[in-house]
Amino acid sequence: MARRSRRFSWFCWGFLFGVYGGLALYSVVSILFPTVTTIYTTNGSMTTYTSPWWSIPVAAIPGIVLIVLAVREVVLGCYEAGRSTASPARFAPDPEGASTGWTETVQRCQQRVSHAKSEVEWSFVPLVLGVFGYAEIFASLVFQLAFPSVGLYYIILGPATALASLILLWPLYRRAKRWISDYQVVLNQQVGELSKLEAEFLWRFAGTGLPA
Amino acid sequence: MEVRRNGSTGMMDRPDLFVIGRLLEALAPGPLLRTQLQQKAGLNYTVFQRYLDFLTRLGLVAIRPTDDGRVELSAKGVDAYRFLSEGLARIFGLSNQAKVGG
Numbered sequence: 001m002a003r004r005s006r007r008f009s010w011f012c013w014g015f016l017f018g019v020y021g022g023l024a025l026y027s028v029v030s031i032l033f034p035t036v037t038t039i040y041t042t043n044g045s046m047t048t049y050t051s052p053w054w055s056i057p058v059a060a061i062p063g064i065v066l067i068v069l070a071v072r073e074v075v076l077g078c079y080e081a082g083r084s085t086a087s088p089a090r091f092a093p094d095p096e097g098a099s100t101g102w103t104e105t106v107q108r109c110q111q112r113v114s115h116a117k118s119e120v121e122w123s124f125v126p127l128v129l130g131v132f133g134y135a136e137i138f139a140s141l142v143f144q145l146a147f148p149s150v151g152l153y154y155i156i157l158g159p160a161t162a163l164a165s166l167i168l169l170w171p172l173y174r175r176a177k178r179w180i181s182d183y184q185v186v187l188n189q190q191v192g193e194l195s196k197l198e199a200e201f202l203w204r205f206a207g208t209g210l211p212a
Numbered sequence: 213m214e215v216r217r218n219g220s221t222g223m224m225d226r227p228d229l230f231v232i233g234r235l236l237e238a239l240a241p242g243p244l245l246r247t248q249l250q251q252k253a254g255l256n257y258t259v260f261q262r263y264l265d266f267l268t269r270l271g272l273v274a275i276r277p278t279d280d281g282r283v284e285l286s287a288k289g290v291d292a293y294r295f296l297s298e299g300l301a302r303i304f305g306l307s308n309q310a311k312v313g314g
Contacts, residue, residue, distance in 0.1 A: 106304045107230060190303060197299040198229045205292045206270050 009122035011070035016126035018062035019133040026051065026059035026137075056141065063134060070127075110190055117183035124176045128169050135165045231255065231263055233300065236272065236285065236293040243276060243284035 034049040139161040231253065238244060238252035250260040264283070267273045272289035276282045285293065 106300045109304045193303040194229065197296075197303065200299070201229065201232075201292070201296060202227075204295065205272060205288065 007119075008070055008073040009119050009126075011066055011073060012123040012126040012130070015063055015066040015070055016130040016133075018064075018066045019130045019137070022059035022062050023133065023137055026055050029055040029058065050144075059137075063130065067130070070123075110187075113183055113186050113190070117180055117187065120176050120179045120183070124173065128173070131169060132162065132165045135161050227263065227266060229296065231259070232267065233293075233296045235263055235267060236289060236296065239273060239283060239285045239289070240293055243279065243282040245280060245282055249283050 030049075030051040033052055033055070035052045036047060036049055038045050038047045136158065139157050143157050234253045234255075235249065238249055244252065246260075246264070249264075250257065253260065253263075255263065264273070267289070268275065270288075270292075271286055272292050273283050274286045274289075276284060
């Protein structure tokens with residue numbers, strides 16, 4: 001089985017930095033290596049400075065690589081987890097833990113629930129901001145090719161892209177909230193059940209109850 | 213991990229169920245020397261000594277005076293181990309892996 005880092009959120013943060021780092025790189029390349037085009041007409045000449053074609057893939061590659069790695073984490077995670085999201089079986093021991101004792105195994109199960117919850121919590125914000133950044137970059141590139149007027153971009157296309165991104169990401173947000181709440185339910189159940197087991201154990205074998 | 217003691221009885225107020233489970237689990241295959249038990253349970257000496265006193269006082273483990281002071285599970289300890297392993301397995305949706313030998 002393919003091994004994974006179990007750090008989806010790291011790749012999401014990497015994606016965010018990749019997107020905005022790529023944008024910064026694109027700006028630097030545009031300033032340092034502009035493509036100069038001069039058009040001669042009967043009334044004189046007009047010179048325009050644009051970004052070189054290769055600056056777009058150079059700027060886009062870091063974000064793409066990191067989002068691919070993040071998606072890989074999700075796919076491998078789903079593959080390992082089977083179909084259920086937050087059932088106890090979802091956090092059952094993996095084959096690596098099979099040789100360890102059962103107390104360690106159940107502690108690992110508990111850790112895996114906490115880990116999954118924090119992964120979702122920490123990955124959502126960078127994912128949204130990164131997708132938003134990419135959408136804006138893509139929209140600005142398309143717009144620059146289609147229309148020479150920059151003003152229209154800020155008035156229409158920029159806000160429209162932001163709105164479209166937010167609408168598209170809304171289901172993802174709802175899903176993430178659902179997962180977090182499911183994980184919290186599992187954690188609360190485990191804590192409650194452990195507390196009952198502890199009280200029962202002490203009552204049965206030590207002849208005493210636990211202080212509340 | 214916090215281990216508090218009741219001054220009058222010397223009992224721990226809130227023992228950690230997982231530590232108790234680890235100690236009982238380590239003893240399930242058979243008697244062990246104290247140092248072996250401490251290593252298997254992964255505890256420092258002070259905490260180990262407190263838990264060992266606690267389990268001895270409850271009658272869950274016994275120290276064999278004739279066998280280099282090896283620690284073994286008593287019949288009550290075997291019950292306690294089964295109770296814990298079944299309870300934890302139920303909570304975490306695992307198949308019960310508890311096996312008592314020795």
